Structures are given as C-alpha cells and as structure tokens.
Amino acid sequence: MAAYSANSLSFSTIYTQSRQFNQATGRQSSLKPFSLCARGSTFQSLRASPQRFRVHCAAKPETVQKVCEIVKKQLALSDDTPVSPESKFASLGADSLDTVEIVMGLEEEFGISVEEESSQSITTVQEAADMIEKLVEKKSG
Missing domain, CATH: 1.10.1200.10 (ACP-like)
Structure with missing residues (x-):
C-alpha cells in the first residue's frame, strides 16, 4: 500500500487487486480501489484511474x-x-x-x-x- 498526502488531503492506493475483469465490456480493467480522506471524512472503496482522478490547485x-x-x-x-x-x-x-x-x-x-x-x-x-x-x-x- 502506498499513501500520499498534500496538506489536508490524503489518499491511499491499495495494490492487492491489480487487474479485474469487467463483465460489461469483457475486458480487463486496471482501475485500483483506494481510500480518500479529507479533513477527517473518509470515502472508502472509490475507484479511479489516473486519467479520471486528479487533484490540483484551482486557479482563481x-x-x-x-x-x-x-x-x-x-x-x-x-x-x-x-x-x-x-x-x-x-x-x-x-x-x-x-x-x-x-x-x-x-x-x-x-x-x-x-x-x-x-x-x-x-x-x-x-x-x-x-x-x-x-x-x-x-x-x-
């Protein structure tokens, strides 16, 4: 497991399931489950790929x-x-x-x-x- 944090935002990536079969598309998925914790609130088992989940500093x-x-x-x-x-x-x-x-x-x-x-x-x-x-x-x- 790898953990990342930035000020008040942290998330952990769990590497135990590297590939899963998607029955809807019939293809392998490289999406990995992870937990997101922001200021004490935890959102378990969210699934995201690097292309779909980004954390960035919002401009004005x-x-x-x-x-x-x-x-x-x-x-x-x-x-x-x-x-x-x-x-x-x-x-x-x-x-x-x-x-x-x-x-x-x-x-x-x-x-x-x-x-x-x-x-x-x-x-x-x-x-x-x-x-x-x-x-x-x-x-x-």
Missing part, C-alpha cells in the same frame, strides 16, 4: 474565466459554445498551431512568459489557468 475563478474568453477568441468560437475548465483544446477544434496562439494570447494578457516545454503540456483550460497562477505568483514573488 477570474483567471479561469479570462482563459475561457481567450480560448474562445483564438479559436473563433461562438458565444453559445460552452467552454469550461475541463474543456480540452483539441476537443474544441484546436490544432498545435492554435494551441501556440492560445499560449501567446495568455502571455500577452497576463504579462507572463511561458517556456516551450510548459506550453506543450497544456491541454485544458484548467491546466492553462493553473500554469498562469504559478507564473504570476513566481513573477511577483
């Missing part, structure tokens, strides 16, 4: 909103196209050039400079907002 709502606006502008999306923190650039129709242009728009708007390595790892609005918060904090600190 105004930062997320501004990123949504920039993404809509750069991709020429209509006002009724929903863009949320979970929105992936690729699912909104962005290719690699569009992603570069989004990052350039974010740099200009927030007065930051994003390293090429960091810009290539950004795939969602939330990831972009979180990166902006870190860079703005680093710049002012």
Whole structure:
C-alpha cells in the first residue's frame, strides 16, 4: 500500500487487486480501489484511474474565466459554445498551431512568459489557468 498526502488531503492506493475483469465490456480493467480522506471524512472503496482522478490547485475563478474568453477568441468560437475548465483544446477544434496562439494570447494578457516545454503540456483550460497562477505568483514573488 502506498499513501500520499498534500496538506489536508490524503489518499491511499491499495495494490492487492491489480487487474479485474469487467463483465460489461469483457475486458480487463486496471482501475485500483483506494481510500480518500479529507479533513477527517473518509470515502472508502472509490475507484479511479489516473486519467479520471486528479487533484490540483484551482486557479482563481477570474483567471479561469479570462482563459475561457481567450480560448474562445483564438479559436473563433461562438458565444453559445460552452467552454469550461475541463474543456480540452483539441476537443474544441484546436490544432498545435492554435494551441501556440492560445499560449501567446495568455502571455500577452497576463504579462507572463511561458517556456516551450510548459506550453506543450497544456491541454485544458484548467491546466492553462493553473500554469498562469504559478507564473504570476513566481513573477511577483
């Protein structure tokens, strides 16, 4: 068993069941059971894969909103196209050039400079907002 913690959040991954057969799909599943404990509340036997369960520091709502606006502008999306923190650039129709242009728009708007390595790892609005918060904090600190 491995345990992880971050301030008031901790969770344990139990490795006793490495693969389970999913009768609905007829395939093996690599999902592992784990326990989640946050400030004394425990949620037993949750199942998640690394792709579906993420813990991250949420950026300020105004930062997320501004990123949504920039993404809509750069991709020429209509006002009724929903863009949320979970929105992936690729699912909104962005290719690699569009992603570069989004990052350039974010740099200009927030007065930051994003390293090429960091810009290539950004795939969602939330990831972009979180990166902006870190860079703005680093710049002012």
